[in-house]
Amino acid sequence: MNMKEPVITIRNINHYYGKGALRKQILFNINLEVYAGEIVIMTGPSGSGKTTLLSLIGGLRSVQEGSLKLLGKELFAASQSKLVQSRRNIGYIFQAHNLLGFLTARQNVQMAVELNQRISQSQAIKKSEAMLGAVGLTERVNYYPDNLSGGQKQRIAIARALVNQPPLVLADEPTAALDKQSGRDVVEIMQRLAKEQGTAILLVTHDNRILDIADRIVEMEDGLLTRDAKNLPANNKVNFPVSDHH
Numbered sequence: 001m002n003m004k005e006p007v008i009t010i011r012n013i014n015h016y017y018g019k020g021a022l023r024k025q026i027l028f029n030i031n032l033e034v035y036a037g038e039i040v041i042m043t044g045p046s047g048s049g050k051t052t053l054l055s056l057i058g059g060l061r062s063v064q065e066g067s068l069k070l071l072g073k074e075l076f077a078a079s080q081s082k083l084v085q086s087r088r089n090i091g092y093i094f095q096a097h098n099l100l101g102f103l104t105a106r107q108n109v110q111m112a113v114e115l116n117q118r119i120s121q122s123q124a125i126k127k128s129e130a131m132l133g134a135v136g137l138t139e140r141v142n143y144y145p146d147n148l149s150g151g152q153k154q155r156i157a158i159a160r161a162l163v164n165q166p167p168l169v170l171a172d173e174p175t176a177a178l179d180k181q182s183g184r185d186v187v188e189i190m191q192r193l194a195k196e197q198g199t200a201i202l203l204v205t206h207d208n209r210i211l212d213i214a215d216r217i218v219e220m221e222d223g224l225l226t227r228d229a230k231n232l233p234a235n236n237k238v239n240f241p242v243s244d245h246h
């Protein structure tokens, strides 16, 4: 990949749900670029189309109109196997951590390593434990998710998403289920690891307490991207309007 080439390049994306008379346009002429190492936060009211856009970028849904390139590879009209391939470049973090309850913290992370890489089991274990260490869970590697707090579970999810050093992480409301302090810890860990690994992060959130970790903030409204702006440091920031209706 050309270093200057964005991780995500979106041109004139439209998207529709439903068929015939029920067909409804959800996304309107979306254009967006996200570069390596950049943290982009997407905000906007409920139903404005954020999750739909995230699922297109994640290769979880087919692109209907327009161009969407991930690492220079076109996803429009891509085959299912191309989409699956493309997903290997992405770490996913969801609102609910989606950990497997019958696996320990280490096994949850290890599974992601073994699905993605041909390495020996002992190396996979080492790698998983190192990653759990990086999110502050060295003492908890052998715990089951049920015995951990919400913030700790979300930190395992971060370790799992980042353990293969993907060029892109997609996060959908990662702090929604967390209290203020755990939410803060979780995004700061994401921010630190992203900067260390050069990972781009696209994070959808309603949580206006975490906006400051973004390099850029984009806003979605009624299926349109209505704002795409550099996030200024706190001391010369104009008040950014954030919808809190969810």
Ligand SMILES: Nc1ncnc2c1ncn2[C@@H]1O[C@H](COP(=O)(O)OP(=O)(O)OP(=O)(O)O)[C@@H](O)[C@H]1O
Binding pocket: 017, 018, 026, 044, 045, 046, 047, 048, 049, 050, 051, 052, 053, 246
């Ligand atoms: N599978 C689907 N079939 C039909 N309509 C859908 C489908 N998924 C979402 N929609 C509709 O598309 C619109 C956009 O939904 P989307 O989930 O992308 O919004 P969102 O901004 O992520 O909302 P939220 O913040 O509540 O998660 C909504 O009006 C929703 O009802």
